[in-house]
Amino acid sequence: MTSEPTEFENVQDQHLLDAAEGGIPAALGDLGELVRVQGIAWPAFDQEQLQISARRIAALAEGTGVFEDVRILTAPIPDTDEQGQPAVLATRAARNGKPTVMLYAHHDVQPPGDESLWATPPFEPTVRDGRLYGRGAADDKAGVMAHIASLRALHEVLGDDLELGLVLFVEGEEEFGSRSFGSFLAENADAMRSDVIVVADSGNWDSETPAVTVSLRGNAKFHLTVRTLEHASHSGMFGGAVPDAMLATIKLLATLWDETGAVAVEGLASRDAATPDYAEATLRAEAGLPEGTSPIGGGEILSRIWNKPSITVTGIDFTSVAAASNTLSPEVTVVVSARVAPGQAASEAYAALEAHLRAHAPFGAELAFSEIDLGDGFLVDTSGWAVEEARGAMRDGYGKDPVDLGIGGSIPFISDLVRQFPGAQILVTGVEDPHSRAHSPNESLHLETFRNAVRAETLLLGRINARAL
Structure with a gap:
């Protein structure tokens, strides 16, 4: 190695950053190729695409030269005869008493939705105004490529001096509930056991400021079927005396919120924790909230998102507008998705929701609950050395101090990682920024954020490689 001037006391850090920088164009090219693969875990989509995606990522892992x-x-899906979607597992053993780090990401993506809402085709990677557009460009194929790019840089600089143990785990069904996740961990526990786990599936404070995610809400999702009639009837003949299912559903769902839009379900907890300053104008810009529409709930805005529960109705089975007729409907099914405050068990939250709905069912409506999906939230232990290493690497990789971030979304499988590997330190990081629009039309990756994320992760791995357990 040469001894050229560097901004770091440790010359190796500068070499790592140089290697990371040099690898960005190739990483973005590989990311574009991954975006073209329509790997969606929903059964209605071509499942061969997930096989193609897994094979490409396995080839990328082999090409790093470190595994x-x-x-x-x-792995099997519990309580079924099915196998889960393909995951890539790449491993190398630690040497000379060094730690082992697991790098997690997922290669499956959300369905594109209404393609007419996309400015460019969802599976054709397109660079525009400093962002790469495409489904999965941010969530989470950018997470995959941040790992790959960091490993390439690490191998380029350290070569045979790389003694870190490494596990690369890229699953293929995170967007579909990680149904085989627990089974996969159990079947591969010995190969995957790690001292530090980096989950690259979160976001940052903004496109320039990195974040360590320290809290995540849990989730309680279910289908609710409301039934009031034995069969459909003529709305003119019986309307006004007979309650139809839609009337009962509307009245029942309305009891879930108070007049401000805040959750009004007894038994759903909130967490008391401070949040950074966050202006309403920022919320409007990041969420696309028009000036004429007011925010919901009360208290600090970020506390509403990070520390309080929320309830959203995300789907409904009912007659379409095009097929509407003058009929009293006997039955309506809706999908209810609740976010659970960190610290409350998802099972406890679901029990509170079910009890509330049963207690408030109008007109004696029959209720049925199905497709129950629960995931616990997570609070990161920030006292370990790995969090401090991550903060330092982010500071040097991005050139800005990182923020401790809460996330309103959920990553339920983290609780599975904690159960299987209770001694591991969990770091939740990511490459998204508030304008990435993950899960939405025109999903995109901010290219400078990706560059800085690769810089930070390369430094983190290089510095952990210098540690002894």
Whole structure:
């Protein structure tokens, strides 16, 4: 190595940053190729695309030159005869007492939705105004490529001096509930056991400021069917005396919120924790909230998102507008998605929701609950050395001090990681910024954020490689 001037006391850090910078164009090219693969875990979509995606990522892992074993594996889905979607598992053993780090991301993506809402085709990567557009460009194929790019840089600089143990785990069904996740961990526990786990599936404070995610809400999602009639009837003949299912559903769902839009379900907890300053104007810009529409709830805005529960109706089975007729409907099914405050068990939250709905069912409506999906929230232990290493690497990689961030969304499988590997330190990071629009039309990756994320992760891995357990 040369001894050219560097801004770091440790010359190796500068070499790592140089290697990371040099690898960005290739990483973005590979990311574009991954975006073209329509890997969606929903059964209605072509499942061969997930196989193609897994094979490409396995080849990328092998190409880093750091792994001793690279495999594409599946695991059983509990209580079914099905196997989960293909995951890539690449491993190398630690040497000379060094720690082992697991790098997690997922290669499946959300369906594109209404393609007419996309400015460019969802699976054709397109660069515009400093952003790469495409489904999965941010969530989470950018997370995959941040890992790959960092490993390439690490191998380029350290070569045979790389003694860090490494596990690359890229699953293929996160957007579909990670149904085989627990089974996969149990079946591969020995190969995956790690001292530090980096989950690259979160976001940052903004496109310039990095964040360590320290809290995540849990989730309680279910289908609610409301039934009031044995069969459909003529709305003119019986309307005004007979309650139809839609009337009962509207009245029942309205009891879930108070007049401000805040959750009004007894038994759903809130967490008392301070949040950074966050202006309403910022909320409007990041969420697309028009000036004529007011925010909901009360208290600090970020506390509403990070520390309080929320309830959203995300789907409904009912007659379409085009097929509407003058009929009293006997039955309506809706999808209710609740976010649970960190610290409350998802099972406890679901029990409170079910009890509330049963207690408030109008007109004696029959209620049925199905497709129950629960995931616990997470609070990161920030006292360990890995969090401090991550903060320092982010500070040097982005050139800005990181923010401790709460996330209103959920990553339920983190609780599975904690159960399987209770001694591991969990770092939740990511490459998204508030304008990435993950899950939405025109999803995009801010290119400078990606560059800085790769810089930060390369530094983090290099510095952990210098540690001894």
